[in-house]
Amino acid sequence: MDLPRIFTIRESSHRIHNPFTADKLATLGRALHLEPGIRALDLASGSGELLCTWARDHGITGTGVDISTVFTAGARARAAELGVADRVEFVHGDASGHVADVPVDLAACIGATWIGGGLDGTVELLARSLRPGGLMLIGEPFWRREPTDQETAEGCHASSPADFLALPELLGRFGDLGYDVVEMVLADQNSWDRYRAAQWLNLRSWLDRNPDDELAPQVRAELTTDPVRYARYEREYLGWGVFALMKR
Template sequence: MDLPRIFTIRESRHRIHNPIDEPKLDLLGRVIPLDAGTSLLDLACGSGEMLCRWARDHGVIGTGVDLSSVFTASARDRAAEFGVTDRVTFVQADAAGYVADTPVDITACIGATWIGGGLDGTIELLERSLRPGGLLLVGEPFWRRDPPDQETIEACHATTKADFRDLPGLVAHFGELGWDLVQMVLADQDSWDRYVAAQWFNIREWLDVNPGDEMAGQMRDELHTAPVTYVRYEREYLGWGVFVLKKR
């Protein structure tokens, strides 16, 4: 089992596979805060940037799990580049249902809550690997503005408006689930731009090298439509953040 190829084409040069940029990722590591020896399990870790950076900058140890063989290979390369291969391990596997052998200080799923069938299920999954009193990090979208119609909803990767909450509703929901929100770092439109616009560059670069590939037509169509869709809908209506939770 592996991640569909379209994702690795679209995000081939991404270090971070969500709309939190490097300064915000570093900020998140400072506001938690992190100490040397803090253990972390990162589910759907992508290319492992968070775990590798925090191992280098704060002495964190831990494991990242991701379905993509391409991304996990990139994560191992990054760990070697940062000199932290003795502190971090990356596993190519389905993160859905993955539970650590020993409870850890921090569990995280940054922007892939489908692994638990949605936000609630992912929080339940992450809690299974978390020591009592530990921190749970989850990345989740929310409505920045009320979507006016179904076209806007679908352009923001939702089926119905109820698929996402607004920010007050999301924060309230954490409490309903029995968790205190103790920190958060939110994407802004610039960090969204850096994440999404880099996809267009990756696609165009790939098309230039692979014009006869069986996926070239699909990727060409995406490059034709995605920029306008993004600036018209996603950039204006969809928010995203990393939320740090502690069990009540």
């Protein structure tokens, strides 16, 4: 049970595996007025930056669950680096089936709602771990500009324009599911650039070190085409944000 290697190659230098900068993550933590000692669960926690930095900056505790052995090892190393290994733990496992043994104050899935089969299922999954009155965090794409054709949608890694909602409709969907949106921090084009463009250097550096690897043709093809595709489609059309929700 692990992520395909291409994912860890592409994001080998990333601490945040979404179009979110460290400043935006810190802004979100401050905006939520996190209190010391609250317990968090982060499903698909990646390299653990949310839990580790919020444990350092706000005194939270928590558990992260991720399917990647590479990212989980990185999260544990990050916790040790920041001196918070006694407050946060990281479990290698399938986040799609994980429910906390004891209800938590904050339950998050940042940019990986496929673990619940989509937005609705992930909200339901997180709710199973959240105490009454707790805070839920969802990271999710949305259309900045709604595509008018299939080519543009596919250029944004969508199967069709129906895969994502525009921001007003996404906020409305949270309401339909019975939640108030109580905060949000959105990616901008600069944070998208820092996320996506950093992947290209990771790919090229890996390719230079591993020209004969079986993945080398795939990495070469992606590096050749991805910058133009990103600039033409994803950068212009696709938004992303983290939304804080509370049950009505």
